[in-house]
Amino acid sequence: MAMSLDDLRKLREAKKTDLRKREAEGKEMQVIVGMGTCGIAAGAKQTLDAFIKGLEAHNLVDSTLVRQTGCMGLCHSEPTVEVVVPGMPTVIYGKVDEKVVNEIIQKHLIGKELLSGYILDKPAADILGAK
Amino acid sequence: MAYKHYILVCGGTACESNKGAELFNRLNAEAEKQGVKDQVQIVKTGCFGFCERGPIVKVLPEDSFYVSVKPEDAQEIIAEQIIKGREVKRLLYSDDETAVKKDILAVEDIPFYQKQFRVVLRNCGAINPENIDEYIAREGYAGLERVLFEWNQEQLIEEVKKSGLRGRGGAGFPTWLKWDLARKAVGDVKYVICNADEGDPGAYMDRSTIEGDPHSVIEGMITAGKAIGSNQGYVYIRAEYPLAIERLKIAIDQAREYGLLGKNILNSGFDFDIEIRLGAGAFVCGEETALLTSVEGARGEPRPRPPYPALKGLFGKPTVLNNVETYANIPQIILNGAEWLSSIGTERSKGTKVFALGGKIKNTGLVEVPMGTTLREIVEEIGGGIPNGKRFKAAQTGGPSGGCIPAKHFDIQIDYDNLTAIGSMMGSGGLIVMDEDNCMVDIAKYFLDFTVDESCGKCTPCRVGTKRMYEILERITNGNGKPEDIGKLEELGYYIKENALCGLGQSAPNPVLSTLKYFKDEYEAHINDKKCPAGQCKALLNYEILQDKCKRCSVCVRVCPTGAIEGTVKNPHYIHTEKCIKCGACKEKCKFGAIVVR
Numbered sequence: 001m002a003m004s005l006d007d008l009r010k011l012r013e014a015k016k017t018d019l020r021k022r023e024a025e026g027k028e029m030q031v032i033v034g035m036g037t038c039g040i041a042a043g044a045k046q047t048l049d050a051f052i053k054g055l056e057a058h059n060l061v062d063s064t065l066v067r068q069t070g071c072m073g074l075c076h077s078e079p080t081v082e083v084v085v086p087g088m089p090t091v092i093y094g095k096v097d098e099k100v101v102n103e104i105i106q107k108h109l110i111g112k113e114l115l116s117g118y119i120l121d122k123p124a125a126d127i128l129g130a131k
Numbered sequence: 132m133a134y135k136h137y138i139l140v141c142g143g144t145a146c147e148s149n150k151g152a153e154l155f156n157r158l159n160a161e162a163e164k165q166g167v168k169d170q171v172q173i174v175k176t177g178c179f180g181f182c183e184r185g186p187i188v189k190v191l192p193e194d195s196f197y198v199s200v201k202p203e204d205a206q207e208i209i210a211e212q213i214i215k216g217r218e219v220k221r222l223l224y225s226d227d228e229t230a231v232k233k234d235i236l237a238v239e240d241i242p243f244y245q246k247q248f249r250v251v252l253r254n255c256g257a258i259n260p261e262n263i264d265e266y267i268a269r270e271g272y273a274g275l276e277r278v279l280f281e282w283n284q285e286q287l288i289e290e291v292k293k294s295g296l297r298g299r300g301g302a303g304f305p306t307w308l309k310w311d312l313a314r315k316a317v318g319d320v321k322y323v324i325c326n327a328d329e330g331d332p333g334a335y336m337d338r339s340t341i342e343g344d345p346h347s348v349i350e351g352m353i354t355a356g357k358a359i360g361s362n363q364g365y366v367y368i369r370a371e372y373p374l375a376i377e378r379l380k381i382a383i384d385q386a387r388e389y390g391l392l393g394k395n396i397l398n399s400g401f402d403f404d405i406e407i408r409l410g411a412g413a414f415v416c417g418e419e420t421a422l423l424t425s426v427e428g429a430r431g432e433p434r435p436r437p438p439y440p441a442l443k444g445l446f447g448k449p450t451v452l453n454n455v456e457t458y459a460n461i462p463q464i465i466l467n468g469a470e471w472l473s474s475i476g477t478e479r480s481k482g483t484k485v486f487a488l489g490g491k492i493k494n495t496g497l498v499e500v501p502m503g504t505t506l507r508e509i510v511e512e513i514g515g516g517i518p519n520g521k522r523f524k525a526a527q528t529g530g531p532s533g534g535c536i537p538a539k540h541f542d543i544q545i546d547y548d549n550l551t552a553i554g555s556m557m558g559s560g561g562l563i564v565m566d567e568d569n570c571m572v573d574i575a576k577y578f579l580d581f582t583v584d585e586s587c588g589k590c591t592p593c594r595v596g597t598k599r600m601y602e603i604l605e606r607i608t609n610g611n612g613k614p615e616d617i618g619k620l621e622e623l624g625y626y627i628k629e630n631a632l633c634g635l636g637q638s639a640p641n642p643v644l645s646t647l648k649y650f651k652d653e654y655e656a657h658i659n660d661k662k663c664p665a666g667q668c669k670a671l672l673n674y675e676i677l678q679d680k681c682k683r684c685s686v687c688v689r690v691c692p693t694g695a696i697e698g699t700v701k702n703p704h705y706i707h708t709e710k711c712i713k714c715g716a717c718k719e720k721c722k723f724g725a726i727v728v729r
Contacts, residue, residue: 002390005280005397008272015268019258022137022191035216048135065192068135068216 020061021052027065029109030084031055036071042078043097050101051081058105077120083108094120136171136213137191141256143178143339144374150202151186157205162213171213177255177343180497181243184224189256196241197222243494246513248475250483251459252499255343260378263385266346272391274465278354279399284314287358291461293469295481300326300417300454301529301558302634303480303547309451312441313359316449321361323352323403324445324452326422327368327375330414331530332581334561336485337455339497341368341375344459345382349392349405351458354465355451356403364405365445367422369412379407414531414585418633419452421587432589433633454559456485476502480546490527490563491517503544506536510564521566525649529558531578531585532638534645535571554645556638570667571650572657576604578642582635593636596627600643608668612658621647662729669713672728674706680725687717687726 003011033039033048048068055064074080077094083104084090091114093104100118107113140146140155155175162168179187184198188208195218197208204222211217224241249255258265266272278287292307313321325348329337341348352364368376383405386392394402408426415421416431423445425431444450460482464472473481480502486509489495493515500509506526510516517523525535528545534555536543543549547557565574579601588594600623603616624640624647631637647654656662663671676687676696681704688696688704695711698704706717706726718726 002393002395003397004390005276005399008267008275008389008391008397011264012267012270012273015264019265019268021134033216035214037215052135066135067193070215070217 017056017061021056021066027063028086029060029064030067030082031064031104031109032067032069032082032084034070034072034074034078034080034082035068036075036078038071038075039078039080044079046098047079047081047096047101050098051105054101054105058110060105060109064109074120080120082123085109085112088112088114090123091119092121092123093118134170134172136193138171138173138208138213139176139189139191139256140173141177141179141185141187142175142260142374143182143185143255143342144335144372145178145182146186147374149185153202154186154188154200154205157202158209161205161209165209165214167209167213171209174259175261176258177260178252178339178497179256180247180252180339180499181241181494182496183494187256188222190218193218195219196224198224242515243496243498243513246504246508247499248483248501249499250463250472250475251340251347251456251485252343252497253463254347255339255497258344260343260345261381263346263382263389266344270466271346271462272350274350274462275353275391275397277465278357279397279401284358284360287354287465288314290469291358291464294464294472295469295476295479296457296460296464296472297480297547298454299456299460299484299559301532301556303557306453306457309441309453310355310358312439313361313444313449313451316442318449320363320446320448321359322445322448322450323355323359323361323364324422324426324450325352325364325366325455325458326417326419326452327366327372327455328410328417328422329369329372329455329559330412330417330585331532331559331561333489333563334487334530334559336487336497336560338372338375340455340459340485341372341379345375345379346386347459347462348379348455349382349386351453351461352405353392353396353403354461355453355458357401359449359451361451362402362404364403365408365426366405367408367410367416367426369410369416371412376407376409383407413587414581415587415633415635418635420633421635422452423450432587433635435632456560477544477546479548484545484557484560486560486562488514488562488564491521491566491569492564493518500545502546505542505544507541509545509562510541514564517564517566521568523564524567524569525565525571527555527563527565527574527578527642528561529556529638529641530561531581532556532634532641533558533561534641535565535574535649537649539649554641554648556641568665568667570608570663570665571646571653572604572608572663573665573667575643575646576601576608579604579639582639586635586639590630590632590636592627592630593632593639596623596631597636597639599623600627600640604643607654607657608663609670610657610661610668612654614658616658617647617651617654620644666728672713673708674711674713674715674718675727675729676704676706677725677727678703680723682723682725684722686720686722690716690720692716 079096081096082092188197188200296306297303410416416425421431421433440450485499525537583597583601586593624644685700695707
């Protein structure tokens with residue numbers, strides 16, 4: 001398949017998103033999904049999938065890093081998700097299913113507004129201090 | 132498919148030979164076995180540069196930097212990090228040499244990477260070199276828009292001129308000038324050639340660049356082709372680089388398939404294609420005229436210049452011949468602009484230089500630094516200093532064509548002109564560090580031995596001259612040196628430099644002349660006192676037993692393979708030097724430190 005200049009440009013844009021997902025550099029916002037046994041049992045894998053798809057759909061791949069972590073100790077409210085946005089308090093959301101994921105993306109990441117209904121906690125002092 | 136993790140495994144030759152390939156297969160097998168094949172993408176990349184601690188594995192997006200990873204660790208990485216999202220802490224890089232066990236460092240905090248600035252190696256360790264899409268995603272072939280559609284030949288060459296790029300093969304000839312000469316030269320056919328015949332002992336920058344980012348070289352060559360009006364390129368690479376050749380072939384095929392090589396590239400009307408020519412591994416074929424002769428299919432021997440290849444090169448046609456690293460710089464210049472490159476580096480040397488760091492240094496590996504970085508920064512900060520608390524004695528740059536930089540120039544800013552001024556040269560980028568245990572006469576002899584072997588034999592100054600110099604050095608290290616030898620070496624050296632036909636011969640005496648300049652006392656010690664101050668030249672060493680420390684246990688008597696030690700238990704021991712073969716077995720076995728070398 002011989003490409004034209006336009007094809008090359010399109011291919012670059014398409015592939016860039018793929019590659020940007022790998023990188024941490026220059027990404028200011030973070031979504032950290034608790035993937036302990038408790039989290040996975042409560043559906044954290046679906047939550048993670050929903051974030052990856054949702055961020056791509058909203059063109060947030062370049063600015064948001066999706067990470068996984070172990071159990072946050074809030075097993076009663078799994079799946080739990082920590083959201084870090086510069087200039088906003090870092091919060092942990094509980095019982096995050098796919099519906100909540102979409103709300104987090106639209107209200108918190110895009111709208112810069114906390115979702116008071118789902119806030120469970122803020123990270124422990126030592127975790128906050130380490131950042 | 133949406134991946135949640137990405138595992139980058141170093142696929143450079145150093146890591147591959149250290150079970151990196153097996154590790155890659157095991158990771159894939161484990162991902163399959165543990166049922167997460169669709170959640171993790173495992174990518175084999177080019178060299179991370181940190182070869183000392185290889186094989187290197189990087190897991191994204193967490194940015195976990197794992198060192199010295201073994202195939203057996205694959206199971207744990209998949210089970211812990213991919214499934215449970217926990218880093219495998221024991222594999223993370225840590226600076227364990229320092230007395231205080233520091234906390235595990237983030238990638239950007241690793242001292243090895245802090246002072247580096249990656250232009251040529253930007254994609255090495257970041258993309259899969261066997262997948263053109265990943266190169267394209269990192270702005271690959273983006274410069275071609277300007278090259279093929281917006282700029283004419285003069286504008287292209289002007290941009291390269293403004294960037295200040297000089298040839299990275301060693302001599303530092305301005306790249307734009309070569310291109311401009313070839314552009315103006317009259318010829319129905321013109322050629323673009325990439326010199327990937329990297330032959331310096333211990334140097335592997337070009338190999339790693341091709342292994343890790345082959346498309347950057349291809350893009351650079353297409354640009355050169357457009358600039359001079361050539362439709363055919365050749366990459367001359369030594370057959371001893373199988374992995375680099377393999378990846379280059381894949382890259383060329385993929386570029387052809389996408390229409391980035393071949394007829395009518397991107398419908399621009401410009402044709403350019405690249406073929407690979409394998410070299411048989413003769414050092415002289417790195418010299419440009421010998422390389423051209425070899426590409427033509429004849430025996431690799433140099434010819435006099437002028438005419439320069441830019442006017443009469445391959446098959447007598449105008450030819451641009453640049454080094455791998457030079458071409459790899461080009462796409463970045465086109466993309467980011469000449470000012471960007473010229474803002475990096477020193478007054479007369481712009482951009483960065485890749486060095487293969489080796490010898491007596493903690494972090495052996497591949498580093499890229501801005502021109503003007505001091506030798507001290509490279510050795511102490513990036514290289515992690517010299518192991519076992521030894522003292523820095525000298526650094527050798529430029530391999531068999533270069534010279535030594537002694538400790539008094541430790542703070543020299545490395546660029547083309549500064550190195551030439553102190554009698555060394557940039558060379559292609561080998562940087563070998565030596566400590567107090569290295570004998571400089573021995574080092575000079577080693578490099579000269581190499582050139583004697585590799586001299587093609589066409590011209591007498593090189594063929595006979597280097598041989599004579601080698602004989603003198605051998606005499607000196609054997610303890611038969613004469614006081615007039617130093618003068619003879621200098622005279623012969625300057626004579627060869629002036630009269631040899633090609634670069635190989637003209638630079639062959641450099642290791643001798645530069646060590647003579649900075650370490651004359653060592654030569655004198657060998658000749659006058661018959662001593663080797665560094666304790667390397669066997670013929671000049673004598674093993675002796677210190678009677679006051681000797682406990683008369685007779686261990687040394689029993690361990691000596693030639694029966695050179697006389698003595699029985701409770702009676703004094705002596706070494707008969709005429710029988711001693713200086714193997715050092717006695718010194719190693721003696722528990723009381725009673726055996727010394729003088």
